[in-house]
Amino acid sequence: MKSYKLQIKSIEWLFILMSDEDYRKAHGIDSQGVTLKHKQEVHLNKKHFTKKLVGHELFHAYHASCCTSSTDNIDSEDTEEIGAEIIEFHLDEMVINRNKIYRGLGGR
Numbered sequence: 001m002k003s004y005k006l007q008i009k010s011i012e013w014l015f016i017l018m019s020d021e022d023y024r025k026a027h028g029i030d031s032q033g034v035t036l037k038h039k040q041e042v043h044l045n046k047k048h049f050t051k052k053l054v055g056h057e058l059f060h061a062y063h064a065s066c067c068t069s070s071t072d073n074i075d076s077e078d079t080e081e082i083g084a085e086i087i088e089f090h091l092d093e094m095v096i097n098r099n100k101i102y103r104g105l106g107g108r
Contacts, residue, residue, distance in 0.1 A: 004104035006097055009065045013040045015054075017105040020047040035060035044105070051107065055098045062086050062094060 002017045018026070023045040027034050032048035035041075035057050042057045066082050074082075086094075 002105050004101050006101060008061055008097075011040060011065065013042065013061050015042045015044065015057075015101050015105065017044050017046050017049060020045055023047075033057040035064065037061075037064040049105070049107065051098060051102045054102050054105075054107075055094070058094055058098050058101065059086070062090055 004015045006013050033044045033053050
């Protein structure tokens with residue numbers, strides 16, 4: 001199991017690359033990665049480890065950093081606006097961080 005720490009909006013997140021067996025035990029077979037928002041952790045299945053998967057879960061981490069889980073009544077229009085704001089203000093940073101995480105966990 002490998003891990004990589006990253007600061008997102010001054011909060012430390014831990015990205016963990018798990019063996020297929022460990023990942024399945026923890027999260028079942030219905031996903032390849034999962035973002036645990038309240039623990040500030042991202043678990044990635046080594047069997048499906050790609051830059052795209054890292055980017056997907058990293059977006060969830062950035063979305064969680066907008067405190068959406070503690071806000072009531074967010075509709076689809078609000079969710080779209082939050083996504084657009086993340087892209088507007090954090091896209092370059094996210095690409096850099098995606099690459100750092102990917103390499104930090106052993107990707108080439």
